[in-house]
Amino acid sequence: MTRVFNFSAGPAALPEPVLECARDEMLDWQGSGLSVMEMSHRGKAFVSIAEKAEQDLRDLLAVPNNYKILFLQGGASGQFAAVPMNLMRGKTSADYINTGAWSKKAIAEAKKYAEVNVAASSADDQFMSIPDPASWQCDPNAAYLHYTPNETIGGVEFHFVPETGDVPLVADMSSTLLSRPIDVSRFGVIYAGAQKNIGPAGLTIVIVREDLMGQPMDCLPSILDYQVQADADSMSNTPPTYAWYLAGLVFAWLKDLGGLAAMAEINQRKADKLYRVIDNSAFYNNPVAKDARSWMNVPFTLADAELDALFLKEATQAGLMTLKGHRSVGGMRASIYNAMPEAGVDALIDFMVDFEQRKA
Numbered sequence: 001m002t003r004v005f006n007f008s009a010g011p012a013a014l015p016e017p018v019l020e021c022a023r024d025e026m027l028d029w030q031g032s033g034l035s036v037m038e039m040s041h042r043g044k045a046f047v048s049i050a051e052k053a054e055q056d057l058r059d060l061l062a063v064p065n066n067y068k069i070l071f072l073q074g075g076a077s078g079q080f081a082a083v084p085m086n087l088m089r090g091k092t093s094a095d096y097i098n099t100g101a102w103s104k105k106a107i108a109e110a111k112k113y114a115e116v117n118v119a120a121s122s123a124d125d126q127f128m129s130i131p132d133p134a135s136w137q138c139d140p141n142a143a144y145l146h147y148t149p150n151e152t153i154g155g156v157e158f159h160f161v162p163e164t165g166d167v168p169l170v171a172d173m174s175s176t177l178l179s180r181p182i183d184v185s186r187f188g189v190i191y192a193g194a195q196k197n198i199g200p201a202g203l204t205i206v207i208v209r210e211d212l213m214g215q216p217m218d219c220l221p222s223i224l225d226y227q228v229q230a231d232a233d234s235m236s237n238t239p240p241t242y243a244w245y246l247a248g249l250v251f252a253w254l255k256d257l258g259g260l261a262a263m264a265e266i267n268q269r270k271a272d273k274l275y276r277v278i279d280n281s282a283f284y285n286n287p288v289a290k291d292a293r294s295w296m297n298v299p300f301t302l303a304d305a306e307l308d309a310l311f312l313k314e315a316t317q318a319g320l321m322t323l324k325g326h327r328s329v330g331g332m333r334a335s336i337y338n339a340m341p342e343a344g345v346d347a348l349i350d351f352m353v354d355f356e357q358r359k360a
């Protein structure tokens with residue numbers, strides 16, 4: 001068996017020890033005689049898996065007691081709609097910060113349910129930076145302020161948490177959650193599709209402050225209703241049991257590694273060394289403002305786009321997979337989430353340096 005280094009933006013690489021554990025437990029989970037996939041979600045065995053996963057996530061992020069953690073379906077895209085339907089609470093408008101492709105999708109969906117005030121946008125800068133918070137036109141009566149801490153396609157990341165006073169802060173953390181410690185108490189709602197840093201696709205994590213629940217719009221489907229799902233321990237319908245189990249294995253893996261502070265150190269080191277190679281080269285380029293560069297998704301272009309296909313072909317031959325940039329921007333993108341070992345980033349760097357020497 002040969003495993004490659006997978007730089008996919010999502011579904012993304014999973015930690016090898018997690019996959020090995022899942023393999024070992026595939027046919028018979030801890031003497032139960034069943035695969036986790038075959039268990040009733042209401043049975044004792046699965047409930048113990050679910051509760052441990054939630055507790056481990058609570059520990060990792062130090063989630064305060066007045067927050068619920070929900071294990072849902074529908075992806076982050078489902079939350080683009082669920083957020084306004086849960087959080088408008090009779091108010092008329094919500095603030096959004098537009099920093100790129102995923103912000104735009106969240107805004108478009110929210111417009112179906114609420115008036116959207118785009119309080120700041122980096123469109124004029126081709127979404128290559130974070131708008132200066134001093135320039136944001138925030139509405140003190142907004143139901144909430146929504147932003148995208150890490151734009152997966154643009155590779156643009158907030159390295160600070162916006163200050164919103166009494167207005168609840170809502171964050172689409174799909175491609176950054178668990179990459180570093182965060183102060184959950186600063187947020188009203190945090191949500192993330194799992195398929196990057198958490199586990200396989202099919203699971204959506206929502207962390208919600210309790211006082212924001214229970215005032216849904218009439219149109220809100222029950223399965224997206226935070227209060228309904230919190231009251232049912234995320235089992236108002238059948239949850240994505242196997243994805244929940246695998247996420248639990250990822251949380252345990254992270255705890256074993258020393259938690260999110262340890263992970264952050266590794267992630268920053270991985271990102272810094274990759275950006276250093278790009279910046280020290282006239283052949284590779286990353287256009288993002290230095291203070292807004294993502295630790296998780298590193299887009300870069302080659303000086304000659306005619307070489308893109310050859311770069312990707314040779315990278316694949318070298319076991320470096322899925323480096324093609326998003327179809328909307330072209331070029332390359334290396335997604336280096338938690339599960340990408342530092343050795344994978346080192347191998348990519350060696351390949352890039354060698355390719356440049358041969359082709360520049």
Ligand code: PMP
Nearest residue numbers: 075076077102152172174175193
């Ligand atoms: N937000 C961000 C920041 C993302 O990266 C993605 C997926 N790439 C989404 C939302 C959409 O997630 P999903 O496919 O889970 O709906």
